[in-house]
Amino acid sequence: MTRPLFLRIVNALGEWSPYFTARTDALHRQGLSPLQKCTTVIRQLAYGTPADMLDEYLKIGESTAIECIQNFVEGVIDIFGAEYLRRPNTEDTERLLHISESRGFPGMLGSLDCMHWHWERCPEAWMGQFTRGDKGFPTLILEAVASQDLWVWHAYFGVAGSNNDINVLNQSPLFVEHLRGQAPKVNYFVNDKQYQHGYYLVDGIYPEWAAFVKTISLPQTEKHKLFAKHQEGARKDVERAFGVLQARFSIIRHPACMFDRGDIENVMMACIILHNMIVEDEKEKAADIIDLNEIASTSTVEPSVFTHGDIP
Secondary structure (H helix, E strand, O other): OOOHHHHHHHHHHHOOOOHHHHOOOOOOOOOOHHHHHHHHHHHHHHHHHHHHHHHHHHOOOHHHHHHHHHHHHHHHHHHHHHOOOOOOOHHHHHHHHHHHHOOOOOOEEEEEEEEEEOOOOHHHHHHHHOOOOOOOOOEEEEEEEEEEOOOEEEEEEEEOOOOOHHHHHHHOOOOOOEEEEEEOOOOOOEEEEEEOOOEOOOOOOOOOOEEEEOOOOOOOOOHHHHHHHHHHHHHOOOOOOHHHHHOOOOOHHHHHHOOOHHHHHHHHHHHHHHHHHHHHHHHHHHHOOOHHHOOOOOOOHHHHHOOHHHHH
16 A cells, blocks of 8 residues: 555545544543554554554554554445445446457456455354354355456455355345346447346356356367366456455454454455555556656667767
8 A cells, every 4th residue: 555545544534533633631642643543453454463462563552453443444434435345337337348358258347256254253152154164164255246457346245154155146235236227238249149238257156147157167179168268267357356355454364353243344345445445546556657668769879970989
């Protein structure tokens, strides 16, 4: 995260709640600054630092650090959630369709998959509900849709880990806008035939719906092998997004140490929002970079100017 982006978040939180402003107590002693509180939260999210390890560095106790992260994630969701957790609008859909067509998948809106987050402090009474046999420990499931630039367009989190991807899909609001007729219109042609519904790339567990395109298991012909290769390569977008999300925020890669499911959900959603903000910030920085190789140099001297005894 760049410094301007971090300061933008700090300033927005200061306007959102007086908790993230400089205050004094009844004895006129200066309290913790907004930078201290936000730095505490970022260190917990990015490095997975325990709350009781920040006292020596940031002069913040364990209870205050926990209080900071609870208020921080609520503020990030309330302030930036509408923009950075939005579903694709008409402009976004057109851009996604243009990119997908250039990759050989006209009409693709992204790739869909699920990720498990280990819940270390799951109550004993809920262990069976949140534990799946192949995992061996309680988890919470995140369902997400990501595009090639790693932007997360859909996030649904909190389903018990004993479910599989189909059970999560049945509870997910992924197709609610389509059923209500509020989703952006999609028009594309394949083999001179017009289609009006986009689709997602998925793995083999998902049902045989028109909204899903799966790979061909055990392809035999060269045509099927080529399709399977490109489909599996493009479907890795969501896997890459999960990897980058866990690399940026180690708190997600490590077991969740919170008791309340609501706090865990807020942390996950806040991390996804911050991830999308970083993706947008990096794209803006990349657009500002000037490629010197494309600019003609003005210091080039014609070879005919020099004689054999000159040194250029």
